[in-house]
Amino acid sequence: MTRQRPLRVAVAGVGAFGRQHLDALSTMDDVEVIAIVSGTLEQAKRAAADYGAPSATADLAEVLDRSDVDAVVLCTPTPLHARQAIDVMRAGKHVQVEIPLADRWADAQEVARVAAGTGLVCMVGHTRRYNPSHDWVHRRIQAGEFSLQHLQAQTNFLRRSNLNALGEPRDWTDHLLWHHAAHTVDLFGYQTGEPVVAANALQGPAHPELGIAMDLSIQLRGAAGQLCSLALSFNNDGPLGTTFRYIGDTGTYVARYDELWTGYENPVDLSAAGTGTGVERQDREFVAAIRESRPSRSSVAEVLPCYEVLHRLDTQLTT
DSSP states (O other): OOOOOOEEEEEEOOSHHHHHHHHHHTTOTTEEEEEEEOSSHHHHHHHHHHHTOSOEESOHHHHHTOTTOOEEEEOSOGGGHHHHHHHHHHTTOEEEEESOSOSSHHHHHHHHHHHHHHOOOEEEEOGGGTSHHHHHHHHHHHTTSOOEEEEEEEEEOBOSSSBOTTSOBOSSOOOIIIIIIHHHHHHHHHHHOSOEEEEEEEEOOBOTTTOSBSEEEEEEEETTSOEEEEEEESBOOSSOEEEEEEEESSOEEEEETTEEEETTSOBOOOGGGOSSOHHHHHHHHHHHHHHTTSOOTTBHHHHHHHHHHHHHHHHHHHO
């Protein structure tokens, strides 16, 4: 049997999440990372040396001109996501763009329009769909063994200065609504299988230097009456990250990234949901969708309703 050639991938952005993708892609025998793009050539060269990539550049356009690149994973700053995703597709290459797809509803719609016209895989990195914890709950819902009544989520970080997850300065500002809330808004719709019919938000004062609200509270209701209560803060001085509490008709489950507990903090065996971290499973889905010429489980069309809800909330907050 003839062995199919590796999928040739370029990774753009080598911050904390870019390196998670590089770690995940390095576990796949049928993938070759052949180019790394970063904001500076020095950063790109360091990452290329760390991961054995044969080329490094500070210019995404240079990679898009190459005939030996099949797909691009975008882990670049949020304000660049939509435009770069469109550029990648117009260059004839598949794209996985990290969450959030965009920070404006019009831009998200444009990415979806271009993706529909190209037939290429355009996947968005909504990692919660792939974490073993949330996947285990999803399988129980699909099997009719668990019906979600209320999803309670807390997202907490300490971001009183403009630093990234590695503690390095950013030249752009992260956003609680368009980035961090996107995880939970999408997950709620994914787990219920229902559209969001009501959405409300309140925000705290804006930071005097960052210019963004540092605290946010969101309420959602699904079409069948399910509720989601989401609290987010950049002011939290304590454990960081997101905790989800699934309250259902047959039990309560607490999810923290790739791990799951019952409501009484007893660990849940997730072996039935498969192996690998959320990012690794996400990247495997990207590769599989390309190989099988099908949309991914978090295609731009699949996640677009999340961005419409974010737009509704943003409009509410700004008016």
